[in-house]
Amino acid sequence: MAVEINAGPGGRVRTERRGRVVVIGAGIAGLVAALRLAVSGLDVTLLERAASPGGKMRSVDVGGRAVEAGPTVFTMRWVFEEVFAQAGASLAERVALTPAGILARHAWSASERLDLFADIDASAAAIDAFAGIREADGYRRFCTRAAEVYRTLEDPFIRRERPSPIDLGRRVGLSGLGGLWRIQPFATLWGALGAYFRDPRLRQLFGRYATYCGSSPFEAPATLMLVAHVEQAGVWSIAGGLSGLAEAVAALAAERGAQVLYGTEARRIVVAGGRVAGVETASGERIPADAVVLNADISALAAGLFGQEARRAAEPVPPAERSLSAVTFCLAARAAGFPLAHHSVFFSGDYRAEFEAIRDGQLPPDPTVYVCAQDRADSGARREGPERLLCLVNAPARGERPLSREEIDTCETNMRDRLAACGLSLAAEPGAVTTTPAGFEALFPATGGALYGRASHGWTATFKRPGARTRLPGLYLAGGSVHPGPGVPMAAQSGRIAADCLLADLGRGPASTRPSAAAAMPGGTSMR
Structure with a gap:
């Protein structure tokens, strides 16, 4: 597609062909890739089958309240400082961030508690x-x-x-x-x-x-x-949660020219002449493209969910090598007996036995429980009434076999027993939302509910994650199942790397995919 750009010397209007790129998936990696490519002048269309951006960075409605149901810890702020700066914007002006003084509160019993702090000396004193x-x-x-x-x-x-x-x-x-x-x-x-x-x-x-x-x-x-x-190096809480961060990146991408289409599912990556030629949606529409960035778990690609021609671009992750899944409980509840911090962890009595059960495909009878009290700050103070809580226990990624009602009830009982052993009781309001590995499999097909791609077991696992470039010319990968790995900042980095590889291959960027160096970021990490 030819477009007019600023007049050149002598007032003549020059034209330049803009590359057409389709980004599949509005998880944080896809959002960052779409933003980077749009800022670079490409014609970008972002397809998302859900009604809102974020992917795993999602919230659910619990009795009329939005409860964060995905990642809740925000670190490596410098990644997003750079993402926004490269787009001519400021993270601090778009997203309200509050640094955490208490990183997390940990408990083993009603009498064994330990806080870790942002200050190393304070943590050392607490450990002493x-x-x-x-x-x-x-x-x-x-x-x-x-x-x-x-x-x-x-x-x-x-x-x-x-x-x-x-x-x-x-x-x-x-x-x-x-x-x-x-x-x-x-x-x-x-x-x-x-x-x-x-x-x-x-x-x-x-x-x-x-x-x-x-x-x-x-x-x-x-x-x-x-x-x-x-x-x-820094943990921050975000007004609106991490789903709010996704919305901010999506809004900026749209401002910079990316066309973002929600409720639009990509059914097939179209291949012609041995390379990517576009994307076909579930409605039958075909969107031409010179390149595609796929922000989906590589297992979905390898399973043929984006067409048989593209499936050879990735190797499947064997079930035995999948990362953890989870059972999550999103609640509006009254908490009593334990002074919850924003992030609290209640440890099982036998950590090795917990992971042996998961390795054997079982829910652990005595699980470690993570609780995010989303209405609490460092002080632990909260407003009166029920508060928004995310409770999570680790689970095997065997989502192809849905848990029975009895198994889910037993899991919740075991979770509450662990919390009670540490002094915490919860009185939940109606409307709680439970998500099991089968639920995560439905959200992220072909994964078995694995939330992090391939497990990082053994020193070679890191190198088994695919990179941005694939065997299929014009197809690039991004997301937590590819390099450099899972987690919000790492997935965002994968989006940057995929965009930079694509730009380099189009002759629109440096041969190296390394982003420009950054100065010290407030609350972040200094980069050489």
């Missing part, structure tokens, strides 16, 4: 009082190592296109190989934590970071300790 000076010293050493892991991987891995192990070694260079070895890529997270913590409760607390990637701490690599540094 909870478990002794030796554990507090271990915590400080752990923070130092987690920061080193993050610094080692941020530039060569998080910011760039998918590397192979050899590529990663080349990117860090000779000076970085020592750091790459020190991050213990071949050790498990659980095993590595033993070098810092003797108290099993603290190993359980910091081992939980593996679940941020949908993985077991007993099988995930030690490199996932970088999540601890990511949280330490």
Whole structure:
């Protein structure tokens, strides 16, 4: 499509052909890719089968209240600072952010509680009082190592296109190989934590970071300790929740020229002459395209849900290698007996047994429970009356077999028993919304309900995630199931990487897919 652009020398009007791109899926990766491509002058159409943007960043109605039903922790603010800045906008002006003083409140029983704070010294003092000076010293050493892991991987891995192990070694260079070895890529997270913590409760607390990637701490690599540094660098709450962040990115993409079509399902990626030629919708409309960015789980692509011609562009994730799913309960409830923070975690009595049950395809009889009290700030203060709560327990990704009513009821009973053991009781109002692995499978087909793509089990799992480019010319991948991995900021990064790869292949961007370097971001991380 030819379009007029500003007059050139001598007042002559020049024309330029704009590439036509269809982005499938308005999850955060698709939204970021659509925004980046629209800002670069491409003709962008974003298709989303739901009625609103966000994908997993969604809310549900509970008795007339919007309860966040997806991700609730916002970190790596610098990613979105850069996304908005590249589009000529300001994150702070578009989204109301409040820094968290308390990262999370943790409980093992009614008498065992520990808060982690944004301030390392405050956390060390709390750990000293909870478990002794030796554990507090271990915590400080752990923070130092987690920061080193993050610094080692941020530039060569998080910011760039998918590397192979050899590529990663080349990117860090000779000076970085020592750091790459020190991050213990071949050790498990659980095993590595033993070098810092003797108290099993603290190993359980910091081992939980593996679940941020949908993985077991007993099988995930030690490199996932970088999540601890990511949280330490800043956690924020967002007015309107993370679904509100998705809406802000969608609005900005539309302002910058992307056409966003909700209630429009992509049925097939059209292939002609050995490359992408467009997208066919469920209504039969065909949208021509020079390239397609697919923001969907790669399992859906490999299962042929976007057409038989495109399915060979991705390998399926075997059920045994899927990440965790969950059973979630979105409630309006009156809480009593425990001083909930915005983020609270109630740990099971036997962490290893919990993950062994999940590995065997069973719901754990004594689950760890995460509770997001969405009306509470650091102080724990809240308005009177029922409050909005998201309660989550980990579950196996076996969504092809729906849980029975009895199994769901048992899961809720076990959850309430764990909360009660820590002193918390909940009196729920009518209208609660429960989502099981089968429900997540319905929302995100062909995944079995897995929420994070492939589990990060073993050091090679990271390199099994596909990159943005595929074997099918013109098809690019984005989302939490591709590089650099799951989580809101990582998925957003995948959208940036996919857009930059596409632009480079069209001759519209630099050969390198690395985004421009950024200065220090308020509340974020300094980038070299």
